[in-house]
Amino acid sequence: MTTRVLTDPDPRRAELRRMRALATGLLLLMLAGFVLSHLMGQQGGWAWLAAFCEAATVGALADWFAVVALFRRPLGLPIPHTAILPRGKDRLADGLAAFVRDHFLAPDTLLEKLRAFDPAERLAQWLAQPAQSRMLADMGRGWLLQALDLLDERAVRRAIQRFVVERLRQWNAAATAGDVLGLLTADGRHQRLLDEALQRLGGWLDNESVKARVSALIVRYARREWPKLMDTVDWVKPVEEIGDSLAERLARAALEELQQVLTTPEHPLRQDYERWLQAYVVRLREDPQLAARVEELKQQAIDHPALQEYIQGLWARIHAALRQDLERADSAIARHLEQSLRGLGQALGRDPSLREALNTHMLDAAGRLSTRLRSSVTEHIASTMKGWDERHLVDQLELSVGRDLQYIRFNGTLVGGLIGLLLHALSVGLPAWGAG
DSSP states (O other): OOOOOOOOSOHHHHHHHHHHHHHHHHHHHHHHHHHHHHHTTSOTHHHHHHHHHHHHHHHHHHHHHHHHHHHSOGGGOOOTTOSHHHHTHHHHHHHHHHHHHHHTSOHHHHHHHHHHHOHHHHHHHHHTSHHHHHHHHHHHHHHHHHHHHHSOHHHHHHHHHHHHHHHHHHOOHHHHHHHHHHHHHGGGHHHHHHHHHHHHHHHHHTOHHHHHHHHHHHHHHHHHHOHHHHHHHHHHSOHHHHHHHHHHHHHHHHHHHHHHHHHOTTOHHHHHHHHHHHHHHHHHHHOHHHHHHHHHHHHHHHTOHHHHHHHHTHHHHHHHHHHHHHTSTTOHHHHHHHHHHHHHHHHHHHOHHHHHHHHHHHHHHHHHHHHHHHHHHHHHHHHHHHHSOHHHHHHHHHHHHHHHHHHHHHHHHHHHHHHHHHHHHHHHHHHHHHHO
């Protein structure tokens, strides 16, 4: 049958046991020396040994009592003012919480340390280093990838669709259209737009294929409306040639008219266009019937299945594009973030006013935060310590400082022994001093 030995993973416990054993062994050694010196009659050197061991034993026992009384009752006896730490746990918790509050979270102290630290200057130096800004950008890239993994795509897709549709339904399309047209009419932009449209129309009319289609349209219409007349005309000249001639003349006349419009700022067509556009802008802004019609068209467009499908697919495309970029080592997002961070560091390094403004904001934020956290942190520390199990608290404190406290026992033993030697020397020398 094998026996499994359980070992404590905390190395401090073994060290504490070793120091206790050494201190206790020293106490037993002093007791043994005291007993031996008595057995030898306490004469000569044995008297000195007896004095040393007797006082050392008293000192060792006193310090043992003092050390043990911090953590528990010595020998389990209900001696007053012992087991100080477990019995005073609540008082210790309140004292520690007040100490942290007054020395670490005092706004004046905290702000003075931050002001001397000059966080903006240190941030500028740190960000200006390419390795640091690159590291921070890589960290940001990793966080963004994790955020994409955590997002529920279906929920996000529904949220995006709901957000976009709600914003579209709240959008005043008629007023926006009026504002856009108002911008187009500012500084004669609408006239330049008309010029562009007329030039494109002129280019279209001057196209041979367009003239051919117009000629064919004239001939087809004439044969349908005046068939007998067209049969008679065919004896004189083919109707097709007449159609080509008419199409050519119509195109030339239209081009001449377009050229006239383009070169005459006060042309009647321009004036009619100006009046119509200005009136339409006013109607879009003020006519409730036109606004209702535009709103109806907008709602029909929103409810169209194609638009709904497009909105639903927005997140899928955005998600795929973001992931594709962030997974690359040369991510454009990470590169832009790195450049922005480095630029921020360089700007902070060059501009003292910017550093001062940043320090001011940080100090203000730290002041508000420390004021807000003082009471809550104090209460948290106190309540946490009060909620600890007493045995666990004593165990952890003893592991932390118990090893050092054993040196008190060593010192008490040695100091007590030395005092015993001194007192023995004084007692031996007193008769001689008195006789002198």
